[in-house]
Amino acid sequence: MRIRRRYNLLIAFFISISTSLFGQFDPIPTPEWIENHKDSLRNVLLTNKDIEPDYEHAILAALMYYPSLEEIHINFKARNISTTMAAMPTVGSIFRKRENRRYSILINETKNRRKAPLLKNVPFEARVGVIGHELAHIVDYNRKSFIQIIGNGVGYVFSNSFKRNLEHKIDRITISKGLGEGLYAFRLFVEEEANTTERYRKFKDNIYLSSTEIAQLIETVANLAHDD
Numbered sequence: 001m002r003i004r005r006r007y008n009l010l011i012a013f014f015i016s017i018s019t020s021l022f023g024q025f026d027p028i029p030t031p032e033w034i035e036n037h038k039d040s041l042r043n044v045l046l047t048n049k050d051i052e053p054d055y056e057h058a059i060l061a062a063l064m065y066y067p068s069l070e071e072i073h074i075n076f077k078a079r080n081i082s083t084t085m086a087a088m089p090t091v092g093s094i095f096r097k098r099e100n101r102r103y104s105i106l107i108n109e110t111k112n113r114r115k116a117p118l119l120k121n122v123p124f125e126a127r128v129g130v131i132g133h134e135l136a137h138i139v140d141y142n143r144k145s146f147i148q149i150i151g152n153g154v155g156y157v158f159s160n161s162f163k164r165n166l167e168h169k170i171d172r173i174t175i176s177k178g179l180g181e182g183l184y185a186f187r188l189f190v191e192e193e194a195n196t197t198e199r200y201r202k203f204k205d206n207i208y209l210s211s212t213e214i215a216q217l218i219e220t221v222a223n224l225a226h227d228d
Contacts, residue, residue, distance in 0.1 A: 050075040062131035073102040087137035115196040129182025136173035171209045180218035187211040
């Protein structure tokens, strides 16, 4: 029992130090690796987190890339929404100090008219990537004041150019955290494999980085890291 406990603490310490120093793991951990280290990962990564059990492995994998969110309250929950996932601050918490805010990440589980891919139908690496994208939204929210969050919401609803600039920024944050390959896998899935509508694909093309642009940014980040 003591040996097992020491082993869990050692794994937890390694994960904490690794994410603090590097903020990324390459390649993205497999579901098997997550399963084998699940108890230790839960201890380190699920502080102040409520998750949907069906997506635990992918959520744990994505959280490994965001050590700065360790103390932030995040509630992952299933909801009927028009896209695969969405992140937002809870209404009451936007008035609080940034470290005390609470956030929701919504996961769509019902096919709708747009036929946005359901997270449960997305390959694991792509699943980690899109969860990482939503976590990047929370990183961005947590840098903003109350007034900036309100402006963010208004701009997102009423301006496609604002929405495009914001989502490109969030994609770049996701890539900078080390989840570019997962983001690329999700984008490629939408472009080539997902059973969705042409209207939804055009929406993704208009608002988000394309798989080609993501691949180029991944290469740029890798080259910069190599030069350093």
